[in-house]
Amino acid sequence: MDADLSDLETFVAVARARGFRDAARATGRSASTLSEALRRLEARLGLRLLHRTTRSVAPTEAGARLLERLAPALDSVAAALGSLDELRERPTGLLRLNVPVSAAKLVLPSILPGFLAAFPDIRVEIDAEDSFVDILASGADAGIRYDERLEQDMIAVPIGPRVQRFAAAAAPAYLDRRGRPAHPRALLDHDGLVGRFSSGALASPWEFERDGEAVRIEPRARLIARVAGAADLLVDAAVGGGGIVYLFEEWLAPALAAGLLEPVLPEWWPSFPGPFLYYSSRRLVPPPLRAFIDHVRTLG
Template sequence: MTHPSHSRPSLTDLTAFVAVATHRSFRRAADELGMAPSTLSHAMRALEERMGLRLLNRTTRSVSPTEAGFQLLDQLQPALAALDDALDSVAGFRGHVAGTVRVNAPRLAAALLVRAVLPLMAQRFPDVAVDIVVEGRLVDIVSGGFDAGVRLVDSIPKDMIAVPLAQPVRFICVAAPDYLARAGIPKTPDELTRHRCIGHRLPGGKLYRWDFARAGQGMTVDTAGAVVLDDEELMVDAAVQGLGIAYVVDLAAAPALEAGQLRKVLSAWMPAAETMAVYYPGHRAVPPALRAFLDVVRETVRG
């Protein structure tokens, strides 16, 4: 490819390249950037001409970075994030922070935000509104119009920046003392087939499979739910009522465990703890309201 000059590409073109390379789609990147796909495609060809490199492989149905494109993307993402930080660091000189932060989160994470983050937000940034949409399924926060999402770290797309929300959470098996007195205490996951189990239906319709691990060996159990629910707090309530064994996040069961309404079982078989995090696109400018929200999240974790 010939190149008429080696003039430095504009920040606008580089930001547009990161959007295209991340989304692997001119249409989705154009929607995010607020321009026509044809205009964006022309800008990317002009960028390649200016740099004397092919950065994107194009077919009629897809677009993906070349080897040079991947290397440029890896370097640009942290550089753009650092630039956003620099701009946000002086935002306070314009006056107080205001705006709305839209967050997509499962119910348990939303409860954590309400208890730990929102009171501090109201105190520090009273003109920032936090709009939380509770949703169990993993959504595309960019196309959904959200500023941020909350999920377990392993579920967060790799092109997102994650900020830990709370101490690591652990899945546990719990049951009411009276249920265990009637049905016995399972010693291994295999014994769950002889117990009543409270199933967890995922947003897509499938039942959640129970994962276990011991001495580095993992195993999964498909439980036949005597009761099937799609809400973790209701699963805890069902276990408290003696309806069977539930497989839930420790945060959800903590109050009932402390009150003696539930007991842990199969503790030696439970998988390692996982981290829940707030995540947001790494290739977009971070608005002051979102930056304020993320700062409060970091402070609550440190505290």
């Protein structure tokens, strides 16, 4: 027998309150609305559920039997829905992010510790790679990508630095030995330390720009290392005097600050917009992801 859940809830509310007025106050609905819902339910069931007088309401035998079985079930439904409210207020569960290696090293370290401290019931799993995958197909809740890699049907939220630069650097001893380039084209006479993506493509050409002039250089690669797993090896090789390395400025910053590397052509370093957290607009946002998005936005 079919019955509308709202009408069943009305029956339980009126039966428990032993009257339409008290039930109306408890539910926030009018007494006439509750009365109409009860009549509709009784007509559908073909049974009278409540005896009504001008002063009181009492369950019939059928009503008492239904109330005995139905009330605990509706209480369970209410408790289940209440647990979802708790989930919104105190998110829990797993958050999976698919990110480029550069974001795992340069963006997330300043964000994740505060997020994990603020939401102790959320676990985070990071898939860091240098290829571009479909986050939905990979099972990730969201990803981090740069503007040119974002899909049109995705929602994007700025995350991390809003402007970044690529930087070139080498050990002072290497530059003393091989000379300090005065123009990007002079890099063709130097040894390049170059990354390779998992697709097989080299992380080149190296791009430089100044005063409207853009220069693209294919360096002479003396050392090639896969970006995903060995970018730090390129930095170490540069520190050891192996050649010139070209990476995110933040990646080279510790070695530059320590004097282990010297900037090469810093006035030519190109800047570009920072990354975005992106996720599908085609589904409800899971509570762990919603909490992460809100946390990212609070960081400005």
